[in-house]
Amino acid sequence: MRLGLYVHIPWCRTKCPYCDFNSHAAAVWPERRYSDALIRELSHRAAEHAWHGATVETVFFGGGTPSLFSGGAIERVLGAVGDSFRTSPDVEITLEANPGTVTVDRLRDFRSAGVNRLSFGIQSFQPHLLKVLGRLHTVEETRLVMPMARAAGFSNVNLDLIFAVPGQTRDDWKKDLETAIAAAPEHVSAYNLTYEEGTPFFDMRREGRLRPVDDELEAIFFEDARSTLGGAGYRPYEVSNFALPGRESRHNLNYWRAGAYLGLGAGAHSWHPTGDGGRRWSNERDPGRYMELCLDRGGAAVFEERLDSRQSAGEFAFLNLRLAEGFAEDAFRERFGVDFGNAFPECRDLESDGLLERARGRVRLTSRGLMVADAVFATFV
Numbered sequence: 597m598r599l600g601l602y603v604h605i606p607w608c609r610t611k612c613p614y615c616d617f618n619s620h621a622a623a624v625w626p627e628r629r630y631s632d633a634l635i636r637e638l639s640h641r642a643a644e645h646a647w648h649g650a651t652v653e654t655v656f657f658g659g660g661t662p663s664l665f666s667g668g669a670i671e672r673v674l675g676a677v678g679d680s681f682r683t684s685p686d687v688e689i690t691l692e693a694n695p696g697t698v699t700v701d702r703l704r705d706f707r708s709a710g711v712n713r714l715s716f717g718i719q720s721f722q723p724h725l726l727k728v729l730g731r732l733h734t735v736e737e738t739r740l741v742m743p744m745a746r747a748a749g750f751s752n753v754n755l756d757l758i759f760a761v762p763g764q765t766r767d768d769w770k771k772d773l774e775t776a777i778a779a780a781p782e783h784v785s786a787y788n789l790t791y792e793e794g795t796p797f798f799d800m801r802r803e804g805r806l807r808p809v810d811d812e813l814e815a816i817f818f819e820d821a822r823s824t825l826g827g828a829g830y831r832p833y834e835v836s837n838f839a840l841p842g843r844e845s846r847h848n849l850n851y852w853r854a855g856a857y858l859g860l861g862a863g864a865h866s867w868h869p870t871g872d873g874g875r876r877w878s879n880e881r882d883p884g885r886y887m888e889l890c891l892d893r894g895g896a897a898v899f900e901e902r903l904d905s906r907q908s909a910g911e912f913a914f915l916n917l918r919l920a921e922g923f924a925e926d927a928f929r930e931r932f933g934v935d936f937g938n939a940f941p942e943c944r945d946l947e948s949d950g951l952l953e954r955a956r957g958r959v960r961l962t963s964r965g966l967m968v969a970d971a972v973f974a975t976f977v
Contacts, residue, residue, distance in 0.1 A: 667705025922960025
């Protein structure tokens with residue numbers, strides 16, 4: 597079994613008002629104790645029958661702000677990964693970082709620890725948009741991350757951008773895209789701003805204190821990203837992700853292909869496919885309670901569900917349809933024992949509406965389908 601390993605580090609210096617991830621603002625964080633808990637959970641999970649024989653293909657440190665942790669802490673966790681699992685010789689190890697939290701020396705420490713891919717949460721190069729988004733870093737700090745990454749020896753870097761920010765103009769977005777391209781990363785992620793329940797932005801929108809970008813302009817931003825980044829050689833291999841040839845995020849590709857993944861840390865999720873469906877579980881979200889549970893009993897799972905074959909097939913379909921290449925009908929048939937068209941007869945309506953195409957043995961979204969991707973995906977849930 598090929599396995600993606602996700603490691604969640606939940607602390608940030610401040611909580612952004614749009615963020616619904618399990619992150620917690622703090623001035624200090626229990627790096628040693630939390631690392632001990634991660635290592636304890638890792639060894640506990642590795643001993644389970646479900647993961648016997650698994651080979652770790654990717655490791656992703658997400659958050660939160662993983663770059664707040666030291667290179668030594670990251671090295672300890674990666675050492676435990678090697679002790680607990682077989683790892684691929686070309687394992688991809690990504691660490692998320694925020695501008696303003698790193699120096700060249702700190703990045704060199706991460707490189708020495710084994711990290712070989714960085715993902716920077718830039719979000720924008722425009723000072724007024726950084727302010728709206730509640731980001732702490734400055735424009736100057738965003739411009740420094742690529743030179744610092746190169747000086748530290750990294751040759752695989754992603755930049756995250758956000759569009760459809762309140763007050764953002766098309767010119768703002770084009771400048772962000774052009775600035776990102778000029779920085780010459782290997783990968784760019786371009787996500788539209790969403791208003792998730794439980795976030796300050798959700799409440800501000802509901803109360804009329806924040807006016808979202810209208811749908812038509814958001815669609816223009818989406819097309820601008822595809823045309824501008826695509827024209828610069830960044831292939832739009834997924835709805836929101838663009839890469840130079842061969843530089844796609846292998847960790848995220850495993851998610852979108854419905855592969856197995858093991859999540860470690862507070863609030864982390866895991867997925868283990870089985871012959872008759874699959875099993876999903878998630879950890880305690882509170883970091884303090886997570887550490888107590890792991891250090892006491894080895895695990896901190898507080899939720900678990902089993903998906904039947906029909907549910908798993910639906911997830912396989914909508915996850916793979918995020919990819920430009922879609923999926924092979926043969927692969928669907930082999931995994932679920934039924935033809936895609938028979939499993940989801942409603943896909944014929946999507947085809948006739950010009951949202952889905954089935955050609956040369958593959959299923960994928962059309963250009964029109966991409967514009968309403970979430971509505972298409974809802975068909976399979």
